[in-house]
Amino acid sequence: MQGNKNRHIACNAVNYKPIWLSIVFILFFSFLSKAQQPVHFRTEKPSLYGKHWMAITGKPLSAEAGAMIFQQGGNAVDAACAMLAAGCTMWDVLSWGGETQALIYNPHTKKVIAINAMGVAPTGATPAFFKSKGYNFPPEYGPLAAVTPGTPGGLCYMLAKYGTLSLKQVLAPAMEMAAGYAMDAQTAGSIERNKKRLKQWTYSRAVFLPHLGEQREGPAPGEIFIQKDLLETLRKMVEAETDALAAGKSREQAIMAAYDRFYKGDIAREFVRGVQQQGGLITMEDLAGWHPVEEEPLHTSYKGIDVYKLQPWSQGPALLECLNILENFDLKKMGYNSVQYIHTIYQAMNLAFADRDFYYGDPRYQPSVPIKGLLSKDYAKQQAARINPHHNDAHAAPGDPYPFQHESNPFADLLKKRIATFDSSATTPKATDRFVPVHDAVSYNSSQQGVVDSLYLDRLWRGTTSIEAADKEGWVVSVTPSGGWIPAVIAGHTGVGLSQRMQSFVLDSLIDPFNVVAPGKRPRVTLTPSMALKDHQPYLSFAVQGGDTQEQNQLQFFLNMVEFGMTVQEATEASNINSNQLWLSLGGTQLTDRKPRPGQILLDKKTPQKYLETLKSMGYAPSLGSRTSGPLNAIFIDREHGSIWGGSSDNGEDYGIGW
Secondary structure (H helix, E strand, O other), X not given: OHHHHHXXXXXXXXXXXXXXXXXXXXXXXXXXXXXXXXXXXXXXXXXXXXOOEEEEEOOHHHHHHHHHHHHOOOOHHHHHHHHHHHHHHOOOOXXXXXXXXXXXXXXXXXXXXXXXXXXXXXXXXXXXXXXXXXXXXXXXXXXXXXXXXXXXXXXXXXXXXXXXXXXXXXXXXXXXXHOXXXXXXXXXXXXXXXXXXXXXXXXHHXXXXXXXXXXXXXXXXXXXXXXXXXXXXXXXXXXXXXXXXXXXXXXXXXXXXXXXXXXXXXXXXXXXXXXXXXXXXXXXXXXXXOOOEEXXXXXXXXXXXXXXXXXXOEOOHHHHHXXXXXXXXXXXXXXXXXHXXXXXXXXXXXXXXXXXXXXXXOOOOOOOOOHHHHOOHHHHXXXXXXXXXXXXXXXXXXXXXXXXXXXXXXXXXXXXXXXXXXXHHOOOOOOOOOOOOHHHOOOOOHHHXXXXXXXXXXXXXXXXXXXXXXXXXXXXXXXXXXXXXXXXXXXXXXXXXXXXXXHHOEOOOOOOOOOEOOOOOOOOEOOOOEEEEEOOEEEEEEEEOOHHHHHHHHHHHHHHHHOOOOOHHHHHHOOOOEEOOXXXXXXXXXXXXXXXXXOEEEEEOOOOHHHHXXXXXXXXXXXXXXXXXXXXXXXXXXXXXXXXXXXXOOOOOOEEEEO
């Protein structure tokens, strides 16, 4: 009997064990399945859908300009150029004297093209010149902050080479706006807040402050804003095109005749006169010697998706470095915005931005940027191994990419001196320290909420703008133009606002030997459009405003879609993290204005308290905000359904139209 009883128990154990294991496996795989489900949430703005085309940019009127061009039969390049012209004309945090950089997918060659229409430092712009004026960085305002204008040349070049319509057609919306458009509240508020500085410059005062001596000296929201000088400049460019066509020139030659009139003709002469009258450096030779450059974009592959960025005169390669590093981690398993995910993303950005801050600059100049090593997958593995999974590295310094392109680092000694001078002074932040980028800076001032709302909104939207366009033929365009934002110096009677991009240079090779200012050199800028191809066909086109946060926001947008299955609209609205553990590229003329702030991290205000406590224990100083990204615009090409999806975040006035 006892034996039988034991056999019975054993038999039951054998019967129950598979059931118990099955339950465990079911629960386990159910958990995994749940953890790996796409992240979805209700968005503030609807997704945009189109069959024929999509146009998205920073202002509703600019998006409408793109739609008008599409409706006339233009392609995505034509539409992007029209949106650029309209955005410059309505001072959408840029103007005609700024800079333009773009990525274009050409469906005929099946290649991504990079357009470099970044201006250059003018004659006399040397470290000695700026240091003689007491600067540690070139100034952020005024005529000495200007590089040569790039937007007119970039627009003409893109349109001539890859568009289909005439310059007259593409500039028509902008010219109508220059003749008078109803000013939006954001721009009107920005003018009024900056009127003290605008009054310093003769031509800016005349354009921006039509009510001098009154309580409100700038235009009011809804007021018809007229720019006669700018309208005349655009008219002259169209006239040059018309005359060239009448003389038997081709469409492309006629557009470039307009280009020549701006950079070499009567427009150029008035531009230079106005600049030099106000104390600027730009010469006729500077304008005539500048030209846009068509470049090979850089790219990397992330889990089979090819991501394209501009050359290292922009911060674009930092996103590629981040993706190469992060490919060594299972981000999906960590979970969207988990503590481990936040920490890993932040550390990857630390390393990529440390490299950006020391190794990036105009690749046409010596020393030559070690870009092959920087984008090496083996280098990324080495960088990934530097990440401490439990604590922020407050002393993250540039790596050494040279061995990964079979060279010795010519700046090894300089790098050691730099680390000793700057990075070793970094300290672990206190929990009371706050980092809030300009687009969130006022969200804490609840005691004066009614007073500061307009300032908060201006800071929220301040930056560059972005332009995304795509059409059914397969053209896809991503542009991040900028420069000449308010308060801008207007160059004489051209109506053209000067760039402020000189401030992105450095004056000391100890900070970045590749980005020391020199006449004819392009500064290393934050401006950085993005494009991704999947199976060698367009997949994503995206860009964002926000200075040094641009690559941070775009990185997380991309991962939101690729790792967490969000729709393009969800990915643009999803909360991000922002790091300030990097050298700032804009603002301030002293070292203390620009130095990294280790561990400072901006998180969404809904971040759980237990996450915050854990992050503090890991060496972070969290701040919370309702906005953690600049306005982000994106297009997703839906191959399965033959449609185009548009996404435009709820963090600004950005707007899209699809058909």
